[in-house]
Amino acid sequence: MNKAAFEAFQQRREAGNAALLDTESLAIKRFMGLDKTVYGAGALDVGTKELLGLVASMVLRCNDCIDYHLKRCVEEGHGKAELDEAISVALMVGGSIVIPHARHAALTLQALLD
Amino acid sequence: MNKAAFEAFQQRREAGNAALLDTESLAIKRFMGLDKTVYGAGALDVGTKELLGLVASMVLRCNDCIDYHLKRCVEEGHGKAELDEAISVALMVGGSIVIPHARHAALTLQALLD
Amino acid sequence: MNKAAFEAFQQRREAGNAALLDTESLAIKRFMGLDKTVYGAGALDVGTKELLGLVASMVLRCNDCIDYHLKRCVEEGHGKAELDEAISVALMVGGSIVIPHARHAALTLQALLD
Amino acid sequence: MNKAAFEAFQQRREAGNAALLDTESLAIKRFMGLDKTVYGAGALDVGTKELLGLVASMVLRCNDCIDYHLKRCVEEGHGKAELDEAISVALMVGGSIVIPHARHAALTLQALLD
């Protein structure tokens, strides 16, 4: 994934969010709001929470979620060595079925750190 | 997803079904047949069963299955408000890992209700 | 599962909820609150939402969640024929790996309808 | 798991099957019937199919299913060395989250081969 592909992903994501939030359902809106507040600073710092979000996204095998959390992890200052170790934990817990997502993460990380 | 994209999905789906059913395996054929009869009218009406299929597809995170059941739900008369509530249940049970699929569902629904 | 076992399950559930809500984490509290409001009446009636919760719980294979939603479904007036059809949809979508949970559901349902 | 525990498991399984099949739902009955015929001899022999069922049950992490297929694998003549290799494939594909189920399988296998 190069930078252009990453920006296209972000545009699709925003269009999808807009469609999802164009709703009368208060539950959907509250759910989406809670999803933001969970990653805020507290007893754990934001960077650690983003690592948790990354590994959870990898073992549950969601590339969109991986890309989002990888970007946030880089913004919070995690470097390649730390992120590779998080990826290794996700591979170990989730098994070889996670490998295609680890490949995806490695390519996204190349684009983000380029 | 616009209407053209939805029709392309349906063509890929039919080609795949044709390839899958080009088989000597009676078990595959019986499995595919049973998958149709399960959603027929009975103690529960067809519309309710399609809602069940939609939510099951969302928490198990299969976009092709979501698109199929969304289309069937709309054909059975469910409107946007009802489908948004079904989506909210799926988000709640399945968590934020389902959000990319809820985005996908919201975009498909736009195309279906357009 | 007989009635005594069902009541023991409910007591364990309440003790667990009390321990989980004994927390400074606002996110946990809001999450647990949202989980209740999602199943309230709206564009879909409560009984339909409980069926959705049941099938989602079955395909994701959580016996505690199955028992909770089965009890709520019976309280909302669903009978054995309707619940068996919901179980059949869950089996079809989730596959034979769901069978042990369908057995569990059938035994819980015996206790609930006894 | 010793032999007494294994027999208790089989009795619970039969009671659950009886409750599940005490139904008007033709779909449940056909689903349960198809689950038997899938493992019959064909282009693949029964022993190989049972190995496939075992590994599928392990990566999807269902102890009841693991116990059932382990017993069938032993009946079909697979020894400890072969079953350990099947377990190793399941661990590799499914990751360390499968370890508790691999422990369970190892203990069941001790009882079965005793």
Next chain:
Amino acid sequence: MNKAAFEAFQQRREAGNAALLDTESLAIKRFMGLDKTVYGAGALDVGTKELLGLVASMVLRCNDCIDYHLKRCVEEGHGKAELDEAISVALMVGGSIVIPHARHAALTLQALLD
């Protein structure tokens, strides 16, 4: 999937592997190495192990993994009838949510056996 699409998949896979292995993490390297040795000949022959990998990949619903193991199964001499039976076991265990992946497998198999 035609032959050109299959070769494009293999190129993406190699680029991803190269990115993933461009790391200081010994754990990632050992994990990737172990993933190869698990499928080597032993008490079970390589062909049987590849069938196990195929069915595990199908019930866990990973198209990239399915394509890889299908190719290896064909290289090890499994024909369409045997592979269709493996697919039928995966459908039965994993349920209708696996159908889109069974369609994918059937199309890949057409390209591989063409």
Next chain:
Amino acid sequence: MNKAAFEAFQQRREAGNAALLDTESLAIKRFMGLDKTVYGAGALDVGTKELLGLVASMVLRCNDCIDYHLKRCVEEGHGKAELDEAISVALMVGGSIVIPHARHAALTLQALLD
């Protein structure tokens, strides 16, 4: 879960590990060894890696894995406030289907911090 129950869990775990490692399979032994080294100190400290293991175990819904990583997290110095925030991330990502495991974690944590 009280302390006696936690110790019983650890004994079952050790007996299972002994049975699993009583094998000729080098792959099983290497897999179990790699599972230990992944959590060692490196670019990420041990405490952070155990938090990653905890959240991965929660979203994949494995109580034995949750208990193991909770104990390790407490040994590495994480307190209730930090662990509750990790639990909140797991609930958010994994959804309400994780609630029974969050209850389990809360009860285990009571026993560990008692």
